[in-house]
Amino acid sequence: MPAIRVLPEEVVNRIAAGEVVERPASAVKELVENALDAGARRIGVTLAGGGRGLILVEDDGCGIPAEELPLAVRRHATSKLADDTLVRIATLGFRGEALPSIAAVARLAITSRPPGADSAFTLVVEGERVEGPRPSAGRPGTRVEVRDLFRRTPARLKFLRSERAELQAALEVVERLALARPEVGFVLEAEGRRLLDLAPAEGERLERTARRAIALLGRDLARDLVEVEAERDGIRLFGLLGLPTAARSDPGAQFLVVNGRPVQDRLLKSALKAAYGDLLAAGRHPVAALFLELPPERVDVNVHPAKIEVRFADPGTVRGLVIGSLRRALAEHGQRTAGRIATAALGTFRPGSTTFAGRPPSPSLPRGLAETAAAFQAPLAPLPPAAPPGAVEPPAEPDPAAYPLGAARAQLHDSYILAQTADGLVIVDQHAAHERIVFEKLKAGLAEGGVARQVLLLPEVVELGPGEREALLERTDELLALGLAIEPFGPGAVLVREVPAVLGERPSGELVRALAKELASLGSLFTLEAAIGRVAATAACHGSVRAGRRLSLAEMDALLRQMERTPGAGQCNHGRPTWIELKRADIERLFARR
Secondary structure: OOOOOOOOHHHHHHHHHHHHOOOHHHHHHHHHHHHHHOOOOEEEEEEEHHHOOEEEEEEOOOOOOHHHHHHHOOOOOOOOOOOOOOOOOOOOOOOOOHHHHHHHHOEEEEEEEOOOOOOEEEEEEEOOEEEEEEEEOOOOEEEEEEEOOOOOOHHHHOOOOOHHHHHHHHHHHHHHHHHHOOOOEEEEEEOOEEEEEEOOOOOOHHHHHHHHHHHHHOHHHHHHEEEEEEEEOOEEEEEEEEOHHHOEOOHHHEEEEEOOEEEOOHHHHHHHHHHHHHHOOOOOEOOEEEEEEOOHHHEEOOOOOOOOOOEEOOHHHHHHHHHHHHHHHHHHOOOOOOHHHHHHHHHHHOOOOOOOOOOOOOOOOOHHHHHHHHHHHOOOOOOOOOOOOOOOOOOOOOOHHHOOOOEEEEEEOOOEEEEEEOOEEEEEEHHHHHHHHHHHHHHHHHHOOOOOEEEEEEEEEEEOOHHHHHHHHOOHHHHHHOOOEEEEOOOOEEEEEEEEHHHOOOOOHHHHHHHHHHHHHHOOOOOOOOOHHHHHHHHHHHOOOOOOOOOOHHHHHHHHHHHHHOOOOOEOOOOOEOEEEEEHHHHHHHOOOO
8 A cells, every 4th residue: 555645735735726716717706705805896807718818806995915915825824714713704705715726726916005005015926936025006905817727737727618608607706796796896808898897886785786686687677576575583585586477598597695695505596496386487497686694603604615505504494584585575476477578579569671561661750740740640539429318328347447457358369368458458368367367276275175176967987098097096085185086987097076166167088187197207206295286287277268268358357357366377387478568658659659
């Protein structure tokens, strides 16, 4: 057996650097966090070669005195720990590893000047050689320059991705830190292009967060965000949630911050997913910027070398606070749908380059003449209809201004309801809307101990495959709680005697076959309680008003009123929007009236 030997200090430093500096984005994260810990109000980042050639981070923070610059590049030397307990950590960095780790694998130069100092001082580190500190020119604050990253560990270069991918990773790191600290200004430049330019956000806490989130995620998301704020047992939660219909295909728009530290915590991510529950379509991820504040001794940030994971002293309380608060916030805005959907709808109405007869559009009119023409084309005030002698007064129509979703006016293609609101038009997908209503009724019935059942006058025989039949019969008691009473009927069929009352008098064969297929795919390891969302969603889908069914105005209005009372009515069980709204001003623009 080879003899045990002590590794040289240089090798130890390079091994340790591999844990902290995995790629250029890791170095950017550590340096920007140092700037934030220094109290910087403005931070500039410059990259070249995706960060491999150059990483330059400048800040206007407190700076480093000249006599302490050599200590700044010594391993495990830090000014951020008041004692040795590692209990009340209030800074992003605290291990004293970032600068020594970077210096172990690259050329490092630090120029710093505390406010009030006569001049700046520069320290240069190349491998084991340290030069300085020596006087130099520099503004108050600190400038850290990293060149030729991984020059001393060339094997690491083979595992880096393209310059573009590494630049994108660094940009995402800065964006997450920028959202965590909206009161700080950030600038990121690469190859002569300014990719990020964020001024310090002003206002109250939530207002600052909203401004920074909109700046990062896009202004079109502004009206699709819901505020959330709650507190329990000394733990404060606040932030912004995207409406379910504003969800995205990847989780990149989820920002989780604990005590000012951006994290990728599994507990918080699972709580976020659980809060949205059945409001999201499969494969969609919500937009969220959540901030959690709690006493430092109740969270351990010393779990991962990159400090992106945390461990809570009371995870149950944290998870309950997040899920409960987010569900309440979403329920308060359950009837809303994403504004971008209406914007996309308007885009489909945009007139093309020619008019209906194929003629080119008329040239634009002068401003005064255009206004006169618009006034001339404005519709006349309607005249009251003259009632014939002895006529019976018809029932009064619903007032569009009295309801959020307005009053029904027509039905298109036996599938879509047109409703007039106080200042616009609402288009409702009748099947998607009723699907959500039925689903919520099923869930409410299950929560109260069982769904009300309706006995079929003539029981229905449903033929099934052997596997699906057995999967269904294994869950007869649980299906009974869902309002469905079945029993075996020969070797290849089941007999349906009762159905959920909320589904009405609809053929149950299609529903039973769909449930059998769903349960067979889930397998015996899942209890119906665990899979109840999927099973109830299937039942709701098959028991809802189908597209293609003609509705009367009274039925349409009744559906609109039910939507207004139903939680999560802005989207169906599959995450699709149930309605969109076009404002009157938008419609008028389509006809050049504005």
